[in-house]
Amino acid sequence: MKPETLPPLDVETLWRLCLHVVRQRRLGKAPQDGPALTWEASQGFTLGDEWSAEAGELFSLVKPLLDRTHGSAPWVLGQLGQSLNGCIATRGGDANYINGAEVLLHLHRLRALSDAVIVGAATAALDNPQLTTRRVEGDNPVRVVIDPSLRVPPSSKVFSDHAAPTLLVCDAEREAEAADRVGADQVLGVPRLTGSDGIVDVRAMQAALAGRGLRVLFVEGGGVTVSHFMRQGCMDRLHLSIAPVVIGDGRPGLSLPQDLSMGDCARPPCRLYRMGGDVLWDLDLRASAASDGMASTST
Template sequence: MAQPAELARRRMSSGAWRPWMQRALQLASLGAGRTSPNPLVGCLVLDRSGALVGEGFHRQAGTPHAEVHALRQAGARAQGGTAIVTLEPCCHHGRTPPCSEALMAAGVSRVVVAMRDPDPRVAGGGIAQLQAAGIEVISGVCEAEAQALNRSFIQRVQTGRPWGILKWAMSLDGRTALPNGSSQWISGPPARAWVHRLRAQCDAVLVGGGTLRADNPLLTSRGQRSPEPLRVVLSHSLDLPSTAQLWDQSEAATLVLHGSDAPPERQQQLDHLGIEHLALPDCQPKAALELLAQRGCNQVLWECGPELAAAALLDGCVQQVAGVIAPTLLGGLAARTPLGDLGLVDVNQAEPWGQQRLQSLGKDWLIELQR
């Protein structure tokens, strides 16, 4: 057990490293939307005198990790220096060699870590390997910020499902469409541009058959991400139109998930269109997300109708809600609302959401809630 003097030294050290770690976190965020199934990671290298001599971030899955980029830039100046990394260095062989070994080979004397890696293949092993090599490790610097940055990665590793974001646009009186189904456009151009940026940060965008039939969406980031997020349609019976923008895969791939009892002729229609489709024994949101997690998706966006949105919430597949509110009134008792029945019989049964954020998007307002 560490003595009081040692604990005091660690606290002082953590405070001194915070500005550097914040810079590393900023670098890590530059990889948003391109690293899945890997986490977002940033790294700095300081020489013996404390001067910045290298920095980098993980740019894309399958490419060198943040530590490698920073160490390459630092070169021989990393010897005896300090590496500052937002996530515990990996210690296993994947598509790239272990970063813990790269740090040891570079001869750094200290590694400052924001958070431990929840991946069972690491889970403290990277830190232990560095310490066994005589390298000082200071951990927990900006830990909360690092965990927030990699919330999607943590969610997938710990639950086997991606982080789910449920998004909708509605009028001030809570309508997402008129009684006749007209819905384009409730929100203005700034809000729609925000949606494109949000899609670019996600690995997949999910809709139901009803949304596909009613809106014929494109569901891309409009070129803000390459490759575009996977477009996923969840439809039990495959009652889908023969023509849809999603069937054109020149811009983005499309996957259709359906029930095991979907009519064979409808499955054959998708085969003819060249659309990948898979049967799920339980064609529900949870099963869909578990499959997407197996495909390496860390974060998914639900852009679906009220019934599927309610099912996703009830299935525990939504960790974040983003509602765009337009300063308009649509009216209509039969007009569509964002959510279907959640099974509540008393308003006190509604659980409160935390981490609220409000911002303006042109004439519209965005409210974000998070579990």
């Protein structure tokens, strides 16, 4: 039942509620352990009159992250911002300004609601990102760089700016070498992480991260990394933001190996959100089309 004393929710109020829920989770507390305006209270709301339209949209987008409880199984949200023709950057690796400011703000919100933000070695090397929550109120997640070949420069911001804890993930066999580069406290060596094919076993990495208390994982890119998570069945949700731009011969987004007939291709349940000039597809990679209130789109 909706408590009558609570004011209508605008985005600012909702965001404070989100941060409260996530801080409780990170501290290992149930949401109801906290002060007023708890998660439990929020359950009384519906996405109706009491919410601004913007707050309602934000809530439905981030609810899956808020639903995670301390100690629950690893859960993964991926994201890619891409052009109309499916590229996430130019061939040379420039991904700036594909998406507009609204999508950027959304990425920072997702970082703030996750335990860890993960990028592949190419993104860390080419973009030299900070991976912080500087555009929103909220705590930085742990920054994770998948760098099995140890090619990301130790001078990169993530390893040198001390803005948030950072972990370079590599095979345990190269842990000492990695520690020499970026310091032992910034290395997570995982036994049998890489097979003879050079592919990182995403589940082994997830288990190692869970051992550090990192279970709600935000995979921010690039395309190779997100694709590996999907191929190995390790992604629960994907936010695909499509911008009205065409990039000639750029770096690909999703790349999956199957050559299936059209009828066998995945058609995950999804919702659409306008983000400025971009369109965000929220894809539920676990649910069947009939569940979770999501409808498959059709043309």
